[in-house]
């Protein structure tokens with residue numbers, strides 16, 4: 001019975017660590033604006049991700065909170081993974097092709 005007690009304690013530790021991380025700091029993404037050259041942090045709700053048929057048509061977009069410019073940047077595989085994992089709204093474009 002000592003076996004189940006050990007795994008139970010370990011599971012609780014991991015779970016509480018993740019729960020604490022989530023509640024204390026929401027996911028933010030660092031981005032830069034090519035127009036005004038400011039750098040800032042955006043929450044998942046401020047970003048949009050569009051996934052096209054190829055990596056060339058896959059990009060993410062946001063509105064610059066400093067100057068209001070619409071910024072669109074190519075998104076590589078790693079960025080797509082990061083954004084979708086962070087809860088960014090994703091639009092799939094390749095079904096329209």
Ligand SMILES: [Zn+2]
Pocket residue numbers: 033034035036037038064065066067068069
């Ligand atoms: Zn800007």
